[in-house]
Amino acid sequence: LETQIEFNWMRGFTVDFNPETGMSKTAISTKRYLSDMEGMFADEKALKRAIENKNDLVYEFYNIGAPEKPCDLSFGTSVTYPGKVANEFFMTKGHFHTVLETAEVYYCLRGDGYILLENPEGDWSAQELAPSVSAYIPPRYAHRSINTGKVPLITFYAFRGDAGHDYSSIEKKGFQKLMVEKDGKAEIVDNPKWK
Numbered sequence: 001l002e003t004q005i006e007f008n009w010m011r012g013f014t015v016d017f018n019p020e021t022g023m024s025k026t027a028i029s030t031k032r033y034l035s036d037m038e039g040m041f042a043d044e045k046a047l048k049r050a051i052e053n054k055n056d057l058v059y060e061f062y063n064i065g066a067p068e069k070p071c072d073l074s075f076g077t078s079v080t081y082p083g084k085v086a087n088e089f090f091m092t093k094g095h096f097h098t099v100l101e102t103a104e105v106y107y108c109l110r111g112d113g114y115i116l117l118e119n120p121e122g123d124w125s126a127q128e129l130a131p132s133v134s135a136y137i138p139p140r141y142a143h144r145s146i147n148t149g150k151v152p153l154i155t156f157y158a159f160r161g162d163a164g165h166d167y168s169s170i171e172k173k174g175f176q177k178l179m180v181e182k183d184g185k186a187e188i189v190d191n192p193k194w195k
């Protein structure tokens with residue numbers, strides 16, 4: 001696909017998402033490589049080395065162009081690939097919604113991992129994902145997918161069309177907690193850079 005197909009948001013449409021790969025034949029994904037993730041991982045030297053070495057694709061997701069209106073829904077898949085920077089698992093940048101008081105639903109199609117949640121008051125939790133598990137992201141909570149497994153973590157999401165994405169708060173502050181591998185298992189630790 002060279003250019004995104006225009007979907008008929010007024011009259012209805014269908015769109016395919018492959019549950020094994022998370023990919024669509026009729027939509028174009030947005031890709032985030034390690035080089036797009038500067039400042040996101042705790043070990044900045046390890047990130048720099050990984051970028052110079054191979055610059056892996058960390059995650060991709062679909063934005064299929066939902067009208068930015070409260071009556072519409074944006075939906076699609078998000079695929080976070082397996083991997084680590086030093087001992088920290090591959091993850092999405094994570095975001096608040098620009099309209100803070102809007103929720104989101106995830107449904108896990110494949111893989112193992114977590115959604116890390118955190119609100120502006122500092123309350124946080126890690127919700128575990130596995131195939132067939134659905135997670136609710138309440139209004140006001142920033143969210144980030146983390147792949148702690150060996151295969152792509154694939155989720156299907158839906159949220160209000162006008163919710164928007166606020167990446168800048170997370171870019172500045174990070175999340176309070178990091179998900180790292182320790183003795184072969186996923187462990188939640190404090191983020192030393194969190195302010």
Ligand SMILES: [Fe+2]
Pocket residue numbers: 095096097104143159
């Ligand atoms: Fe979101």
